[in-house]
Amino acid sequence: MTTAETESVESFRARARAWLADTMPRLDENAPLPVLGDDDHEWVRARELQKTLYAGGFAGICFPREYGGLGLSRAHQRAFTEETAGYEMPVQLNIPTFSIVAATILDMGTEEQKRERISAAIRGDEVFCQFLSEPSGGSDLAGLLTRAELDGDTWILNGQKTWSTSAYAADWGLCLARTNWDVPKHRGLTMFLVPTVAPGLHMNRVKMVNGSREFCEEFFTDVQLPASAVVGEVNDGWAVASRQLFHERNAVGGGSPFVSGLAGRPRALGGQSPFTVAKATGRAAEPGVRERVGEWVALETVKNQMVARVSRAIGTGTLPAPGAALLRLFHAEAAQRSTDLAMDVAGAQIAAGVGTEEGIAGRAGVSYLSRQGASLGGGSSEMARNQISERLLSMPREQSNDRDIPFNQVKRGRS
Numbered sequence: 001m002t003t004a005e006t007e008s009v010e011s012f013r014a015r016a017r018a019w020l021a022d023t024m025p026r027l028d029e030n031a032p033l034p035v036l037g038d039d040d041h042e043w044v045r046a047r048e049l050q051k052t053l054y055a056g057g058f059a060g061i062c063f064p065r066e067y068g069g070l071g072l073s074r075a076h077q078r079a080f081t082e083e084t085a086g087y088e089m090p091v092q093l094n095i096p097t098f099s100i101v102a103a104t105i106l107d108m109g110t111e112e113q114k115r116e117r118i119s120a121a122i123r124g125d126e127v128f129c130q131f132l133s134e135p136s137g138g139s140d141l142a143g144l145l146t147r148a149e150l151d152g153d154t155w156i157l158n159g160q161k162t163w164s165t166s167a168y169a170a171d172w173g174l175c176l177a178r179t180n181w182d183v184p185k186h187r188g189l190t191m192f193l194v195p196t197v198a199p200g201l202h203m204n205r206v207k208m209v210n211g212s213r214e215f216c217e218e219f220f221t222d223v224q225l226p227a228s229a230v231v232g233e234v235n236d237g238w239a240v241a242s243r244q245l246f247h248e249r250n251a252v253g254g255g256s257p258f259v260s261g262l263a264g265r266p267r268a269l270g271g272q273s274p275f276t277v278a279k280a281t282g283r284a285a286e287p288g289v290r291e292r293v294g295e296w297v298a299l300e301t302v303k304n305q306m307v308a309r310v311s312r313a314i315g316t317g318t319l320p321a322p323g324a325a326l327l328r329l330f331h332a333e334a335a336q337r338s339t340d341l342a343m344d345v346a347g348a349q350i351a352a353g354v355g356t357e358e359g360i361a362g363r364a365g366v367s368y369l370s371r372q373g374a375s376l377g378g379g380s381s382e383m384a385r386n387q388i389s390e391r392l393l394s395m396p397r398e399q400s401n402d403r404d405i406p407f408n409q410v411k412r413g414r415s
């Protein structure tokens with residue numbers, strides 16, 4: 001028996017195939033689609049499945065062994081993910097828990113944070129979320145207003161965050177706050193790990209137009225945090241946030257090594273791709289429909305090859321980390337085009353299912369309602385374009401009036 005460190009990809013794949021067949025539940029394509037917004041049970045299920053993966057020795061494949069992972073390569077992870085086709089997996093934990101928050105803690109956290117938080121997530125005991133965006137705007141992240149002040153050894157956090165994906169199901173959030181108002185905006189920020197049940201943290205779920213309630217907003221009123229809650233250095237939170245944004249673009253774009261598995265519960269069966277909509281509506285033989293399905297296949301093919309190429313280039317240093325913006329941008333363009341193509345293929349049948357949320361064509365209609373999210377989540381497409389032009393193509397930086405002046409002198413709102 002080889003050790004996990006030296007096991008070949010093919011041996012790992014064979015072991016995974018046998019274990020998945022013996023252990024993991026099969027996806028049931030005929031199961032009724034759940035009602036959007038009623039997803040609490042999915043999180044209980046995701047934690048159960050993660051515990052099963054951990055017990056079987058297939059959790060945290062690319063995380064280091066000292067933090068509870070297997071310390072294996074991207075190729076091992078890719079092989080495992082390919083083998084999971086047809087099985088239920090805890091895919092809700094991929095973004096943001098593993099591929100954004102745990103990845104950022106791994107790069108920037110203290111030894112204690114890495115040992116405790118990353119291993120707890122890999123065991124299926126903890127879920128993470130991100131407290132970054134604020135009601136005053138998410139693109140200008142460095143201009144945020146949530147503040148943390150030291151009282152003796154304790155940080156006191158006050159402010160508001162919004163658009164936090166699945167925070168209601170999370171145990172901890174990475175929260176960026178202003179800790180120095182006398183310096184320019186990027187230099188007075190600190191990143192904190194905040195328990196979502198901390199006294200003084202009030203959370204509301206936000207209902208979206210498609211019925212989903214996965215977004216949350218949070219109000220922090222005198223939330224007390226110990227010094228050990230700081231991730232990275234005090235007042236150097238921008239360095240942590242930059243790493244977090246890299247992981248976010250990489251994850252949303254499809255390039256993260258910490259994403260495991262292809263599909264989760266029935267809502268994630270890919271029921272609304274142009275291909276499955278064409279099959280479900282009996283229109284697969286129509287030439288116009290075949291053209292649209294063909295375009296979708298081409299987009300998927302280009303996306304997969306682009307993910308492989310850009311990830312490899314970032315991994316070898318040929319492309320700097322902001323190269324993840326290429327993946328993030330293409331993801332948005334491809335996701336929105338695919339949603340439009342599925343709508344076209346579904347035709348009038350989208351209306352039949354929207355009210356009842358039954359049927360694949362109806363699901364394509366519901367999906368269309370949130371198509372714009374693809375160009376906002378993980379930072380907007382415009383910000384990705386800015387990254388590409390400034391950081392990859394060395395074009396002039398966007399003009400900014402507040403980059404170099406102390407934040408307490410920056411004009412805001414009516415000031």
Ligand SMILES: Cc1cc2nc3c(=O)[nH]c(=O)nc-3n(C[C@H](O)[C@H](O)[C@H](O)COP(=O)(O)OP(=O)(O)OC[C@H]3O[C@@H](n4cnc5c(N)ncnc54)[C@H](O)[C@@H]3O)c2cc1C
Nearest residue numbers: 130131132133137138139163164165373376377379380382
């Ligand atoms: C699916 C999804 C998941 C999300 N998850 C989270 C999460 O877990 N945690 C979290 O904190 N946030 C989350 N967000 C919020 C997301 O990060 C923000 O929506 C995003 O950063 C944009 O911020 P905003 O919505 O405040 O728009 P704004 O920043 O107000 O921007 C509005 C518009 O102006 C454009 N714009 C702004 N500045 C510029 C500029 N300098 N140049 C060109 N155009 C510009 C933007 O591109 C956008 O089109 C999520 C959003 C979505 C859609």
